[in-house]
Amino acid sequence: MTQAVITPVRGAGRVSALTRRPKFLLGAGIVAVYALVAVVGPLLVGDPHATGEDLLAGPSAAHLLGTTNNGQDVFAQLIVGFRSSLLVGLLAGTVTMVLAALVGVVGGYAGGWADEVLNLIGNVFLVIPALPLIVVAASYLHSSGIAVIALLIAVTSWAASARVLRAQTASLAHRDYVDAVRASGERGWRIVVVEILPNLYPILISQFVFAMIGAILGEAGLSFLGLGDLNSVTWGTMLFFAQNGEALSQGAWWWFLPPGLCIAVLGAALTLLNIGVDELINPRLRVQRRGRAQGDIR
Structure with a gap:
């Protein structure tokens, strides 16, 4: 994510400008398809843990993406892995954003000893x-479930986002319109919620998307190393069992390639979302984009 001087936006209206950005729309479309599959897909496939007699069989009408060395259907595992x-x-992403917002926004607005702590x-x-x-x-904690893994990743990755929010909040807290509201006797929490927080929506969206990318890749990496929840079906656990089953040496590409592609495509889609948000809140990117467009016209 681009770390540059960020221009505050007055109100939440600028967030709607994201819908006019091709990169954001492409990324949002891919994520929407993933979300639809995650919600509906597991209801349409069988038990991903069920074994059969077809061991390490290639793709066929009975098994669209083949089977594992235990006869488990790879397609069913892949679909459940979406969810x-x-x-x-x-x-x-949610926990990271909440922690970063609490620490960064509260500290940036309060100042003094609260900010120092x-x-x-x-x-x-x-x-x-x-x-x-x-x-x-x-x-x-690998046997405690994927929720524990997600919380562990979030707790160790919120601090950088909090610094960005703290700097931006400290700048907004001394703007004229905030001083005017404060002089009118408005309470501090209402000033933060009504006057400051709406201007941080694009930054919060960017931080949330960035945290999602890190969490999905982090869980996949931990599961691939055998440190995730191996009782759950995720793309990372699929890769772990494919490695242990020597799928690559046996030419069972259908076992490890689909989850790897799903992770790559989702990471690319979330990156496009992040780039779209960066183009909205980063003035340098807007200037560069406008300059290239004028150059093409000439």
């Missing part, structure tokens, strides 16, 4: 190496 992987991303907490989380901490904690 599991998206749930990880949504949960981790919250900033110290954020700095502590920033200097702690997240990856080793996640690996160590996941090795003890």
